[in-house]
Amino acid sequence: xxxxxxxxxxxxxxxxxxxxxxxxxxxxxxxxxxxxxxxxxxxxxxxxxxxxxxxxxxxxxxxxxxxxxxxxxxxxxxxxxxxxxxxxxxxxxxxxxxxxxxxxxxxxxxxxxxxxxxxxxxxxxxxxxxxxxxxxxxxxxxxxxxxxxxxxxxxxxxxxxxxxxxxxxxxxxxxxxxxxxxxxxxxxxxxxxxxxxxxxxxxxxxxxxxxxx
Ligand SMILES: [Zn+2]
Numbered sequence: 001x002x003x004x005x006x007x008x009x010x011x012x013x014x015x016x017x018x019x020x021x022x023x024x025x026x027x028x029x030x031x032x033x034x035x036x037x038x039x040x041x042x043x044x045x046x047x048x049x050x051x052x053x054x055x056x057x058x059x060x061x062x063x064x065x066x067x068x069x070x071x072x073x074x075x076x077x078x079x080x081x082x083x084x085x086x087x088x089x090x091x092x093x094x095x096x097x098x099x100x101x102x103x104x105x106x107x108x109x110x111x112x113x114x115x116x117x118x119x120x121x122x123x124x125x126x127x128x129x130x131x132x133x134x135x136x137x138x139x140x141x142x143x144x145x146x147x148x149x150x151x152x153x154x155x156x157x158x159x160x161x162x163x164x165x166x167x168x169x170x171x172x173x174x175x176x177x178x179x180x181x182x183x184x185x186x187x188x189x190x191x192x193x194x195x196x197x198x199x200x201x202x203x204x205x206x207x208x209x210x211x212x213x
Contacts, residue, residue, distance in 0.1 A: 001196040002157070006047050009199060010191070013148060014051065018043045021069045022195055025058070026144055028123040034061045034080065035142060035150045036195060038073035045076055055079070060122050062129075063111075064152025064195065065136040066091050066104040067169075074107045082106075083120070085131055086113040088138025091171075096137040098171050104136070114140065130183060134176025135165055141183050147190040149203065155180050157197040162210045181212040 001020045009015050014025040016038070023036040023044070032053065038044035048055055056079040063070060063084040074082070090096040091104040114120065116131035128143040135153045142150045154176055156163040162180065167173040184207040192200040200206040 002198045003196055004198050006050065009193075012145075013191075013193070014053075015193075015199070016044060016047045016051075018047070018069075020196055022193075022198075023070070023073075024150060024193055025053070026125055026148070028059075028125045031057055031059045031123060033122055033125055033127075033144075034058050034077065035144075035193070036064055036070040036152070037061050037077060038071075039069040041073040041076060044073035048076075062127065062140075062142055062150075063088070064141070064150060065139045066106060067136065067153070068104070070152070070195065071104075071106055081122075082108065082111040083114055084111055085129065085138035085140035086115055087131065087133060088136060088140070089113065090137040096171060098136070098169075132176075132179035132182055134172045134174075134179045135170050137171060139176075139179070143186060143189065146188050148193060149183060149186065149189045149191065150193045151183065152195050154183075155194065155197075157192065157194055157200055157206065160200050160202060160205055161208070162192075162206050163197075177213050180210065184210045184212075 003022045004015045012027040018039040021039045025032040055076040060081045114129045120127040130141045189203040
């Protein structure tokens with residue numbers, strides 16, 4: 001896996017590295033929106049201190065999905081609204097399980113559920129949620145301000161090109177592979193930001209050899 005180091009990626013995107021995982025912050029004047037919430041609370045707390053960002057300035061957290069390495073620092077974000085895809089609730093209530101007998105869990109239950117193709121405006125940030133099920137039942141990609149596409153764990157990046165997810169970690173690997181096709185033809189995307197495989201700054205190149213399956 002190839003996460004990026006903590007720091008500014010663009011004028012309005014900050015990456016935070018937590019071992020093999022990245023979470024991201026989108027800057028909106030003096031506030032932030034987080035994509036995912038880290039693998040380890042203490043690491044995220046330390047990284048935010050280094051960045052001089054108060055966790056209460058994060059006004060919303062959007063979860064690409066509810067696996068442990070994406071939600072561990074949620075208790076830090078007490079001032080944030082929490083969003084995830086409607087279908088992801090199945091991972092929490094036991095309707096869907098990756099490991100029999102084991103449910104995903106969140107530190108809070110006051111989340112807002114998003115439908116496929118739902119648009120959300122937070123401050124001046126425009127978010128479009130695309131349901132890309134497979135890695136989990138409600139894995140969701142977020143297209144932010146048109147040019148940024150956050151993909152969570154549904155795909156990998158190798159030499160700047162899209163690859164499949166890691167089968168071992170998927171609820172349904174074939175469905176994940178089908179879901180990738182949903183995000184390979186979006187006009188005006190420039191960046192792909194993954195949770196474990198770094199960032200592409202050239203969307204067209206990244207998707208150029210992807211074959212629908
Ligand atoms: Zn992950």
